[in-house]
Amino acid sequence: MGTPPVPSSPSSPSSPSLPEPVTEAGRDGLAALLARPERALVALDFDGTLAPIVDDPTRAFAHPDALPALARLAPRVGVLAIITGRPAEVAVRLGGFAGHPELAGLTVLGAYGAERWDAATGSLHRPPPHPGVAAARTELAALVERSGPGVLLEDKGNALAVHTRTAPDPAGVFAALREPLAELAARLELALEPGRFVLEVRPPGTDKGAALTALARETDASAVLYGGDDLGDLAAFDAVAQLRESGVPGLRVCSGSTEVAELAAVTDVTVDGPAGVAGLLSALAAALG
Numbered sequence: 635m636g637t638p639p640v641p642s643s644p645s646s647p648s649s650p651s652l653p654e655p656v657t658e659a660g661r662d663g664l665a666a667l668l669a670r671p672e673r674a675l676v677a678l679d680f681d682g683t684l685a686p687i688v689d690d691p692t693r694a695f696a697h698p699d700a701l702p703a704l705a706r707l708a709p710r711v712g713v714l715a716i717i718t719g720r721p722a723e724v725a726v727r728l729g730g731f732a733g734h735p736e737l738a739g740l741t742v743l744g745a746y747g748a749e750r751w752d753a754a755t756g757s758l759h760r761p762p763p764h765p766g767v768a769a770a771r772t773e774l775a776a777l778v779e780r781s782g783p784g785v786l787l788e789d790k791g792n793a794l795a796v797h798t799r800t801a802p803d804p805a806g807v808f809a810a811l812r813e814p815l816a817e818l819a820a821r822l823e824l825a826l827e828p829g830r831f832v833l834e835v836r837p838p839g840t841d842k843g844a845a846l847t848a849l850a851r852e853t854d855a856s857a858v859l860y861g862g863d864d865l866g867d868l869a870a871f872d873a874v875a876q877l878r879e880s881g882v883p884g885l886r887v888c889s890g891s892t893e894v895a896e897l898a899a900v901t902d903v904t905v906d907g908p909a910g911v912a913g914l915l916s917a918l919a920a921a922l923g
């Protein structure tokens with residue numbers, strides 16, 4: 635017996651209208667996507683974009699409207715992808731992406747593009763562990779212990795994330811940890827990746843921009859949409875700008891939040907967090923018939 639199709643959205647029976655991008659390049663990107671959807675690449679970040687931000691990273695499930703919107707959009711565009719800082723298999727589990735016939739073509743690029751899961755085959759590609767991560771694990775456990783209550787260490791296998799969201803002073807602890815973590819990352823030949831009340835040390839060598847560009851080239855995309863909410867998404871927004879310069883129109887969607895308010899200035903359209911993203915994806919699917 636196969637997995638049943640994704641149910642329709644619980645909270646938005648009718649699709650909202652497509653928002654108008656505030657930039658000309660964004661309007662061109664949207665027009666190109668609507669004109670040739672079969673050649674379009676739609677790529678989305680996970681946390682803060684498809685999944686609401688919550689205190690416990692292990693319980694950051696997709697917004698209830700996200701999966702129905704993705705399922706509706708997937709058959710209408712060339713390629714649908716998730717590009718996330720999570721390990722690919724964690725994003726697949728939290729998103730509930732596996733086993734749905736509508737999402738048979740979905741690709742999940744995890745660990746900022748270092749990992750790849752394809753729904754079509756269920757195959758997971760993961761690089762070998764970086765030697766610096768094991769050393770960082772021991773040091774970070776001690777550092778987190780000293781940092782006071784509410785500071786969490788998320789062990790992602792080949793990366794480690796220190797979360798300060800549930801500390802009594804999240805911004806203050808984040809600021810205090812930034813320099814020691816930058817020093818540790820440099821010493822162990824790792825990269826420091828700051829995000830929403832999180833400082834991550836991870837293997838260098840890739841980012842979401844490189845991942846998005848490679849996927850656009852691999853799939854010969856004629857238009858690209860990228861949606862994100864955090865600092866790690868800036869590389870992907872830059873990649874959209876570079877793809878535009880090389881003749882591939884693109885649309886940059888900001889999943890808006892008060893935590894990373896500066897992102898709206900470098901994107902073409904801002905929606906209200908994961909609910910707004912799901913609404914936009916649903917509206918896109920409706921516009922594509």
Ligand SMILES: O=P(O)(O)OC[C@H]1O[C@H](O[C@H]2O[C@H](CO)[C@@H](O)[C@H](O)[C@H]2O)[C@H](O)[C@@H](O)[C@@H]1O
Nearest residue numbers: 680681687688689691694718719795799830832
């Ligand atoms: O690339 P993303 O999919 O956006 O992942 C980036 C990081 O997201 C997660 O942390 C964020 O979400 C948590 C759950 O809502 C929240 O508690 C935390 O404050 C946010 O920074 C994830 O835990 C990290 O591993 C990802 O790198």
